[in-house]
Amino acid sequence: MLFKVGKYLNNAELDKIMKTNVHFRALRSACAQQTLHGVIESFKSYKALKKKYDKGQLTDKPRVPKYRKKGGLSVVSYPARWVKLVKGQLKFTLGKQVKAWFGIDHFLLPMPSNIDFKSIKEYRFVPRNGCFYLEFVYERPKPKPVTPTENVLGIDPGLNNWLTCVSNIGKSFIVDGRKVKSQNQWYNKRVSAIKKGKQCDYWDEQLASLTERRNCQMRDNVNKAAKFVV
Template sequence: MYGCQQDLIKNPQLLPFLEYLCTTPNKLINCGIYLARQWYFKLSYITGKYDLEKQLKSNFNYKFIHSQAAQQTIRTVAEYFQSYRQLFHQYLGGELSNKPQLPRYGKKAGLGVITYPKQAIRLKQNKVRVPLGKKVKAAFKVDSFLLNFPKNIDFKKIRKIRIRPCNNYFYVEWVYKLEIELNQAMEKDKVLGYR
């Protein structure tokens, strides 16, 4: 099981930078959706997990963010189309009453979520170093930025982080592994629900 802790990014110096950075995943998702829709319409092919990555590695938006974050972004597009295929088969089998729709494009000037797997981030003195893409390094001479790491989470349990824009603010979501011991001898009259 996984837990997620969401923290507001309060550093005002990072806000314009994060806004600019979060436009890239939205553009990359739209590029991936366009390519996957073309494959679907012209070839009746639903994209696989790595197909879009191979095609979009040379894309400017792919190079703008860190490579592992770009991979995570593109894989979400593949997951959208895999979900569509499963729902469409359920619709054909009569399990669903409403016909599913192909994934749609995001807003042209919208912001997207950036996901970094744990292997892409580093902890130094209670701050997490978040890397940036090659194009950012070349254009702005900045290779990373720092986020305060929460004291109540063990860094060894972190699996990934997400930077999520929401209501003109930016949040960092710390996704970590939960270790829960299930007590088999629970008292059924003192629990909210059970199987």
């Protein structure tokens, strides 16, 4: 509608247009609607930025949200009310069209033991590098305020010495960064070998798997270092 008549659709209008779409019907209605509403929010942001650009309040011209590439995947969100806990398993129901196509109407995933089921507000299936991650959206209690102190820790980041830390109470330590550096070097060498002789934007499942593994390693390293320092 934007490109034909310059009109921005709202949530209700887009839902009405897409309700007969076979892909829309393949999902639970709440999941499909949230996906559509995410598109609406993207165009709302574009509209607001374009107004600012037209008024001279922005230097860079905003770009219209792009179409997802062929084969691209999107986040799917399940409101908590659509998910049931059955014998320690989370039950995610599917649309009638999926049942007609594949003969299944739900799937089960284990419920984490460190999260209260009743506190969860939303579930998000996030595709990344050939994997799917389930994110749990829930409210956390407000952390207790930190008691003011005069203790100070100075941190100097580096490579081989990842974190060099010195406090004002006479304590110091170094977090070794050679393992992190080695993991990154190995990843870069493997990527370079796979992409040799190919286009710069070449990508395949092997690269996706390597990238996801490396990202998990880096995330684990950062979490462990932060826990040690704190």
